[in-house]
Amino acid sequence: MAEIDIAQKIGGIDSVDAARKVFEKKMDKESLAKIDKIKTEKALIKIANAIVMGDPDAVFVNTGSAEDKQWIRDHALEKGEEKKLPMDGHTIHYDLKEEQGRIVDRTYYIADPEEDISSLAQKMLRNDAVGVVKTHMTGIMRGKTLIVGFYSRGPVGAPASNPAIEASTSAYVLHSAEILYRNFFADFDREVAAGGHFFTNIHSEGKNRPEDLPNARVLMDRKDRTTYSFNCTYAGNTLLLKKGNHRFAVDKAVYEHRGEQLAEHMFITGMQGPGNRQTWCVGAAPSGCGKTTTAMAGNFFVGDDLAQMWIAEDGSIRSINPECGIFGIVEDVNMEGDPLLMTNLRNPGAEVIWTNVLIDDNGVPHWTGHGEPMPDHGMNFQGKWEKGMTDEKGKPIPPSHPNARCTISSTALANYSNRAEDPAGVETRVVTYSGRDSDTMPPVWVARNSDNGVVIGACIVSAATATEVGASGVKRAPWANAPFIPGALGDYMAAQFEFFASPKIAADKRPVMAGLNYFLTDEARGGTTKKLLGEKKDVKVWLSWLERMAHNDVSFIETPIGNLPKYEDLRQLFSDLIDKPYPYELYEKQFSLYIDNIIARIDLQTAAYKKDERIPEKLFTILAEQKKGLEALKAKFGPIVTPKQLEEK
Structure with missing residues (x-):
């Protein structure tokens, strides 16, 4: 006891x-x-x-x-x-x-x-x-x-x-x-x-x-x-x-398993690469920041929320999903961005528990952003609802709560992989970290080594989401796991450095560690709207480029924050994978470095971590090196540095 x-x-x-x-x-x-x-x-x-x-x-x-x-x-x-x-196997629960x-x-x-x-x-x-x-x-x-x-x-x-x-x-x-x-x-x-x-x-x-x-x-x-x-x-x-x-x-x-195991707030998905190879990816993001969407972009689904990882005897990192189903946010889930999940939600065959969505007079669930006509009235998380309703403060009451969910078994998904039940786990070659970042980081960048990869994870910043009662604003979200780290952050960080730099990991099996950000807005890159610079489905391209990076199939542009993709590689992937044009003007907006924003982010992280005890010194060393390199770029090119200028350097 x-x-x-x-x-x-x-x-x-x-x-x-x-x-x-x-x-x-x-x-x-x-x-x-x-x-x-x-x-x-x-x-x-x-x-x-x-x-x-x-x-x-x-x-x-x-x-x-x-x-x-x-x-x-x-x-x-x-x-x-x-x-x-009315749909067989579907029920509604209201909190x-x-x-x-x-x-x-x-x-x-x-x-x-x-x-x-x-x-x-x-x-x-x-x-x-x-x-x-x-x-x-x-x-x-x-x-x-x-x-x-x-x-x-x-x-x-x-x-x-x-x-x-x-x-x-x-x-x-x-x-x-x-x-x-x-x-x-x-x-x-x-x-x-x-x-x-x-x-x-x-x-x-x-x-x-x-x-x-x-x-x-x-x-x-x-x-x-x-x-x-x-x-x-x-x-x-x-x-x-x-x-x-x-x-x-x-x-x-x-x-108990320091340097040997990790427990992470991560999806697990497999990407189909050239020659039909399967490359397994894991990725961290705070709740409400697109983990399910990213997981579903893969060809082989294992999980959308949690991952247990360990170093196997063959020198590979292995991952399993503690869960075998999805408790997924449904806001903005629609046929355009999430066709595999929508197919199950709108057709009979799968058991689904709905929570806190709008149910119309015919017993059909509706939610914000589903891309379908919204009924004029129904029942939702706060009782009877009709269009135009406001709360006691005059604020519009949405059809569904922003944290409304669906609970469904993973086996119902068309891209479900039976590797999800393999006790040996899946060999993990790509590790990503992301948050709701509207104005600073590019859509994807790769760490130069494992220590820099750990720093990417440690430095996630994200807009608060509806998953936490009373949360608001923009805040630090280390590894997207911070709400679930019981002990000192310094201990957790040291364990991350030890795990990913472990000599037990074979040289040819070390994962690519990267940042993802598909919440960058037009407004943050000189535009006039708050629309995203891209679409949800673009994440398939970012993951696929990382899949190629893991196998040394693509070249890259070196920068102080990490390695960026080259335009031609992305243009080809956009065309081949999602049949979409990718103009150079968009690439330049997405991958130009806004130096002042990034330096401000580095200063924020440095100041915050200095307040914690036992933070490994290498975090501060890496952030200082990145800041020095960014300042040198600014001195040469100004506060906005384009991919062409980076290649010129």
Whole structure:
């Protein structure tokens, strides 16, 4: 056991025999027969303490069988957490209108006084957390059924997969878990024995009232690897297998497998290269910044949100997706930019849970940016909706919330790759980092070496998105993983430098590390509109150019920030891959360096990181070298340096 198991401190169950007595009181014969197959004593004691603490009327054990999955679907409908839509297998779920994203202001790491916590996070001292959990979770499950499921965060048998338990009174949460994760009830004991650990997640939505939201909390105990969540419904706060357990996976990689593993906020997709070769790419971006779109641009889809990575014995970097489905933002998803996903959303055949979209009178979902006629009225995340509605501040109420989602299995996608279930992972040759950057960086640039690649990741800056309640403005978003890094940023950064520079990585298997930015605007390059300089579908070209870079098939232009593509290579890729002209004037706008903007970004990062402890000195050295090179370019060419001038240099 951990130093302090909060659930046990409250529940008081400390033996398997005592746990079984709890099960006998709360479970019917079927669930008792199921739980009897689980032999991991720590897991049984943890589940029993969750039961004693929450005091549900009943407990249902979910084995992932067809019958159990159907029971969960039916229970979600009975409780009113979901409603059926006319398309077979489609349902709609609405979160509280005041809770449409991660409650970052009420999310804490449980910590001891001497414990280091990321400077970008909040902590709650362990003794205080015991009181908060006891006050708010004791009896919170009365009148409800607690559902317990056993999941693998990754293909069963993969070196970086993590076993986890999800225990929640929300049928919507467990329904989502069945789509997004691998229920491996039969393999749970074996995998826990092999890895020596499991994550635990305990949640209840409580009475599901707006007035309870100020008391909602997501608490993560790093030492016991247990999350506690209460009085909330949005999946980012309640489906704790996702970002809650991702945090534990980050901790595990940094402090137990340093230089050998990473846990990242990244998509995984495969690009088809010349000669039918497959090249696998991973890419980081903050939530709401295009990870799903980028992942779907690949020819072979593995994942759109999370990645577990390790160095294999053959000297390659391998990646797996902890998930097996998509919990994807739907705003601006349309047939032009996302045809593969749209095909599933608009045609029968796939199970889909919709959240916080507009449902018209015919039961059809609609959302902002779907490229279809919008109905005049319907039901959405805040109740009845009609065109022209405004809120109490006079602000227009959109048809769907900006963080509205669809939950769907990866296997439904036309470009799904069965490599997603390969415990050996996929060999990873391209690593990208991106954010919502409207005015500074070019669409794609490649680091000169792994240390410079880590610095690209460390220096992501992004406009805030609707995924976080109350967030606004432009902010730093290191590695797009910052909200999920529990420990000191310096420790995490050092682990990144060690991993990508590891001598265990074979010279011919080292990945290309690059920045991506497809949010650059016309206005930022001398134009008069806020329109993007390009389209979403262009990302297929940027990834394909990186695929060629990984195999030394293209040349490049050297700059202080990294290597840029040459025009002719991009023009040919635009023509061959997406049948689109690519005028030189657009290339020049996209790839000219706006020196003052980039230097301002470097100064921002330098000043911010100097406030953190234990930041590796090489970050500051690399940023200083880049600034010096940019200043030299400015002295020679002025504040805007074109690709032709860069080639001339």
